Amino acid sequence: MMHKNFLAALFVSVLSLSASVVFAKPKSKFNLYRNVSDICYQVKTSLSENAPKASYGTGFVVNAKRGWLITNYHVVSDVIQKKNSTYRNFVVIDGKPIQAKILDIDILRDLALIQIDYQFKSEIKLQSKAIKEGEKIFSFGIPKDLKLSMVDGIFNGYLENGPFHKILMSTPINGGMSGGPVTNNEGKLVGVNVSTLRNSDNISFSVPGKFVGELISHVEEGGARISDLDYGKNQLYLQSQILMGQNDIFLAMQKNWKKEVLNEWSVPMFGDLMKCWMQKLNEHIKTESEKVIAFGKFCEVPDSMFLSSDEKFEGTLFYTMNIFSASNKKLNRFQFADFLNGLFNSPKMLRNENYNNDEEEAPSTLHQCSNLKMKNKKNLTFQVSYCTSTYLKYPKIMETFFKMITYDDSGNNALIVNFILDGFTSDNAIEFLKKVVEDISFQKFNKDS
Amino acid sequence: MKNPVVSITFFVILFLISLIAVYLTTYIQVTVMAYGLFGGFIAAAVVGWLLLGGLSWIISKEFKGIFLLKYVLISMTATTLFTVLFTPILHLDHLTYFTPIFNVLISFIGLFFLFQILTPDVSRSKLLARISLFIFTWQTVVFTISYFSSKIHMKYTVEAPGYFASLKIKTPQEFEQDLQETFKAAAVENSKN
Numbered sequence A: 001m002m003h004k005n006f007l008a009a010l011f012v013s014v015l016s017l018s019a020s021v022v023f024a025k026p027k028s029k030f031n032l033y034r035n036v037s038d039i040c041y042q043v044k045t046s047l048s049e050n051a052p053k054a055s056y057g058t059g060f061v062v063n064a065k066r067g068w069l070i071t072n073y074h075v076v077s078d079v080i081q082k083k084n085s086t087y088r089n090f091v092v093i094d095g096k097p098i099q100a101k102i103l104d105i106d107i108l109r110d111l112a113l114i115q116i117d118y119q120f121k122s123e124i125k126l127q128s129k130a131i132k133e134g135e136k137i138f139s140f141g142i143p144k145d146l147k148l149s150m151v152d153g154i155f156n157g158y159l160e161n162g163p164f165h166k167i168l169m170s171t172p173i174n175g176g177m178s179g180g181p182v183t184n185n186e187g188k189l190v191g192v193n194v195s196t197l198r199n200s201d202n203i204s205f206s207v208p209g210k211f212v213g214e215l216i217s218h219v220e221e222g223g224a225r226i227s228d229l230d231y232g233k234n235q236l237y238l239q240s241q242i243l244m245g246q247n248d249i250f251l252a253m254q255k256n257w258k259k260e261v262l263n264e265w266s267v268p269m270f271g272d273l274m275k276c277w278m279q280k281l282n283e284h285i286k287t288e289s290e291k292v293i294a295f296g297k298f299c300e301v302p303d304s305m306f307l308s309s310d311e312k313f314e315g316t317l318f319y320t321m322n323i324f325s326a327s328n329k330k331l332n333r334f335q336f337a338d339f340l341n342g343l344f345n346s347p348k349m350l351r352n353e354n355y356n357n358d359e360e361e362a363p364s365t366l367h368q369c370s371n372l373k374m375k376n377k378k379n380l381t382f383q384v385s386y387c388t389s390t391y392l393k394y395p396k397i398m399e400t401f402f403k404m405i406t407y408d409d410s411g412n413n414a415l416i417v418n419f420i421l422d423g424f425t426s427d428n429a430i431e432f433l434k435k436v437v438e439d440i441s442f443q444k445f446n447k448d449s
Numbered sequence B: 001m002k003n004p005v006v007s008i009t010f011f012v013i014l015f016l017i018s019l020i021a022v023y024l025t026t027y028i029q030v031t032v033m034a035y036g037l038f039g040g041f042i043a044a045a046v047v048g049w050l051l052l053g054g055l056s057w058i059i060s061k062e063f064k065g066i067f068l069l070k071y072v073l074i075s076m077t078a079t080t081l082f083t084v085l086f087t088p089i090l091h092l093d094h095l096t097y098f099t100p101i102f103n104v105l106i107s108f109i110g111l112f113f114l115f116q117i118l119t120p121d122v123s124r125s126k127l128l129a130r131i132s133l134f135i136f137t138w139q140t141v142v143f144t145i146s147y148f149s150s151k152i153h154m155k156y157t158v159e160a161p162g163y164f165a166s167l168k169i170k171t172p173q174e175f176e177q178d179l180q181e182t183f184k185a186a187a188v189e190n191s192k193n
Helices: A029-037 A073-081 A210-220 A231-255 A283-287 A333-344 A352-358 A426-438 A443-448 B004-033 B037-062 B069-089 B098-117 B124-156 B161-165 B172-191
Strands: A040-046 A053-063 A068-072 A088-093 A096-106 A111-116 A136-141 A149-161 A164-170 A181-183 A189-196 A203-208 A258-262 A265-269 A275-278 A292-300 A319-328 A368-375 A381-390 A398-407 A413-424
Touching: A029 A136, A029 A149, A029 A181, A040 A068, A040 A073, A040 A096, A053 A073, A053 A136, A053 A210, A068 A073, A068 A189, A068 A210, A073 A088, A073 A096, A073 A111, A073 A231, A088 A111, A096 A210, A096 A231, A111 A210, A136 A189, A149 A203, A164 A189, A203 A210, A231 A413, A231 A426, A265 A413, A292 A333, A319 A333, A333 A398, A333 A413, A368 B172, A381 A426, A381 B172, A398 A426, A413 A426, A426 B172
Parallel strands: none
Antiparallel strands: A040 A053, A040 A088, A053 A068, A068 A111, A088 A096, A096 A111, A136 A149, A136 A181, A149 A164, A164 A203, A181 A189, A189 A203, A258 A265, A275 A292, A292 A319, A319 A413, A368 A381, A381 A398, A398 A413
């Protein structure tokens, strides 16, 4: 799945940091490294101070007096995501781990503000001037548990996709640098290392700095509702953030709602929000390629929200869509129906079966499914199969698989649409599905009628 | 019957007629099934009975003979085995082009046996009755199996064309209501945990 090509991300920025000491303007890479090394630390998750680390990343100081650091949510998430977790987060200063408390998180941007009982000497300052494409930037972090490293790269601009905002960088960041700062040559904060594009060379992403400032302001205004020790309270808080995020995604989908032509079908698309590729035809289709003309499209929202590193979870909330149109050229009715049946039956839906068989704890409830036939207002008949379930941890978050097939009047042109809506509320999912069904039409059918 | 040219001609004609008859039967089965599985099952059995019964009447007109029950049983057993084996292996439900091919093959084997065993001692009406009984039983067995295999298939996947075909077409309002109820059921499921 393409969404797995992106590692979870993080955001770093500071709008107004009440810095006691802001480090001096560096005049060289040497100064830059030295100054950032004073505010950049390893953040690790482990059972105790001296226990081996379960995971690690980087954090940097945003408020020296209060001991506040910014890192990625995915770096510290295990402590609040796992029920009865005995894990704790630590900031390692001069080799000594100091236990950290999570003050607030921004799950949509993959940011966390943490606090330790320690007074730092300096803190980072937010870049106030607009940075231009092509400018040199510097990423900091502690890769592979080694030591603080500085890598230079290029700022390639902002990627704004609905509620998802990222900086596209040409910077070779590595595992362990998550949560580290991205600065300009003056050492001012531009972003926060968050992810790399898998199977690519030096294509990486960071969270724009402004979101760091927003997170800090949220805490200062008393908006945070998180506690390292209260699992139930944390889940509610996480759910409220997921709901806000997915609502923004839903609004962006509606805003970008367009119609596109696929073969002779008019189908809904979502503008730039979804990235689409021609679907790779499987063996079944190849064998029939001369007898059936089939076009496929695979689309997804390329960004996703990181939920948990727990392997039982997909780890992300995402949205994908498969569309196939097929025109029968040489097959008889049975053969064409069998061909479509093959398309319609794949992929399998019910993820929960695996968990039930292994008696493992499933992330969601058993799927509730429905199979029906319906006619839309354009007089097209659809065969519809869908299954939905809710996340056990987040009862308002639905995971919905939706498949439908429709034919034109001749029975020789068919359209198959599959959706995975992972993270929608039931109201939004219903609204979305209704709209998709009503927005499909067959052009020849319409011209004749 | 002794003339090899006549035998071969009859053999070919028989094959072609049975091919057309069985293909037509299958087509009708599938079409009628669009109005419901049970109705399709009954209608297909009746149509198959009439079509192949008619064919057997033509045969019996030309060749008088006796119908041996053991050959009928062999044919039926072969049909059942083919259906049981190939339905799950080749994912054969109702709408598949393999079905008429196997039907033709099996019916041909059955009718070939009949051709071999025909004797001038049995009355035409008796022969017709026996062949009709064979065809009716055959259709019943095939469709009973395919009905249950479809049910079993349904249990593991949520889609089966035969099942969809039997569903009432919902209006957009009824579709929304279905969505509401299913999503609500998922929420109720969560509250049990």
